[in-house]
Amino acid sequence: GEDVEQSLFLSVREGDSSVINCTYTDSSSTYLYWYKQEPGAGLQLLTYIFSNMDMKQDQRLTVLLNKKDKHLSLRIADTQTGDSAIYFCAERSDKLIFGTGTRLQVFP
Amino acid sequence: NAGVTQTPKFRVLKTGQSMTLLCAQDMNHEYMYWYRQDPGMGLRLIHYSVGEGTTAKGEVPDGYNVSRLKKQNFLLGLESAAPSQTSVYFCASSYLPDRDYGYTFGSGTRLTVV
Numbered sequence: 504g505e506d507v508e509q510s511l512f513l514s515v516r517e518g519d520s521s522v523i524n525c526t527y528t529d530s531s532s533t534y535l536y537w538y539k540q541e542p543g544a545g546l547q548l549l550t551y552i553f554s555n556m557d558m559k560q561d562q563r564l565t566v567l568l569n570k571k572d573k574h575l576s577l578r579i580a581d582t583q584t585g586d587s588a589i590y591f592c593a594e595r596s597d598k599l600i601f602g603t604g605t606r607l608q609v610f611p
Numbered sequence: 612n613a614g615v616t617q618t619p620k621f622r623v624l625k626t627g628q629s630m631t632l633l634c635a636q637d638m639n640h641e642y643m644y645w646y647r648q649d650p651g652m653g654l655r656l657i658h659y660s661v662g663e664g665t666t667a668k669g670e671v672p673d674g675y676n677v678s679r680l681k682k683q684n685f686l687l688g689l690e691s692a693a694p695s696q697t698s699v700y701f702c703a704s705s706y707l708p709d710r711d712y713g714y715t716f717g718s719g720t721r722l723t724v725v
Contacts, residue, residue, distance in 0.1 A: 511651065536713050545615075545701055545716035546654075591653065598644070598669075599703075599714055603653040 507594055507602035514608045521579040523605045525592035528573060532594040535568060537577045540589045540604070549577075549590075584609045613637050617702050617717035624692045624724045632687040632720050634702030642705045643685035644669075644714065645677060647698040654701065660685055692724045 506528045515521045527535070533554055538546040552559045552566045552575075559566045565578040575592055589604040615636045624630055634643065641662050646654040656669030660679040674696060676688045685704075689696060699721050703714040 507653075534713070538713075543719075545718045546703075546714075547716070548713040551713055595713075598656065598659060599705075600656075601646075601654040603651060 507592060507600050509590075509592060509602040509605045511603065512606050512608070514610065515582050517582060517584060517609050517611050519582055521577075521582045521586070521607055521609075523577045523579075523590050523592075523607065525575040525577075525602050526573055527575065527592070527594045527600075527602075529594055529596055529600070530570075530573065531596045534595045535566075535575050536593045536595065536599070537564075537566065537575075538591040538593060538601075540591065542588075546591060579607075582607075582609050584611070615702055615704055615715050615717040617700075617720050619720060620718070621721050622723070624689075624722065626693060626724060628692050629688070629690050630692065630722075631689075632700055632702075632722075634685045634687070634704075634717060636683055636685075636702075636704040636715070638704060638715065639682070640704035640715070641682075641707055643679065644703045644705075645675070645685065645687045646701045646703065647671065648701060648719075649698050657687065657700075692722075694724045696722065697724045698722060 536551040537549040563580045567576045587609045591604045593599045593601045644659040645657040655671045658677040663682040666677045678686045702717040705714045
């Protein structure tokens with residue numbers, strides 16, 4: 504069946520780069536997404552990548568997709584305290600399947 | 612535009628009580644979804660709808676019912692609430708699956724069943 508896995512926690516120093524990893528199982532996924540959830544809020548779409556791409560850059564965000572290994576990563580350059588949140592990856596074939604979320608903590 | 616609006620934002624229920632959560636979207640999206648979010652488990656799909664008048668079961672449908680009488684509204688009902696249904700509930704909507712816009716989420720309903 505469909506399954507999306509992420510590590511639960513990541514802690515980084517302000518100004519460093521953060522890399523959040525995700526593995527998925529459904530090879531028919533057309534789009535893969537990264538969502539951000541701040542405390543007490545809903546999920547906000549950060550970025551997405553189409554399955555025939557291997558990289559997408561959007562300002563401080565870089566998404567890398569290794570379709571062979573079914574591995575997706577999100578790199579945040581120059582991480583700021585405002586980036587502290589839970590990050591969810593999700594795959595989509597006919598509906599979105601979410602990972603468990605990675606809580607990113609940024610310390611000064 | 613308001614996007615996706617969920618009501619209520621908070622609710623405390625006693626075991627066995629019933630309630631309905633309302634989700635409304637003003638983006639003319641075809642698809643609507645109800646998820647529950649529990650610590651360490653991410654978001655799990657309860658029910659979804661692919662258009663007005665349609666509903667389908669998701670990953671964890673037991674104990675919930677849904678209705679989509681109007682395209683813009685998707686209702687989630689709990690007929691007899693149980694403590695295991697204590698969770699944060701999110702509604703989302705989207706265009707058809709072949710579009711790349713992802714989902715738009717509401718801000719959530721925090722439900723506690725005592």
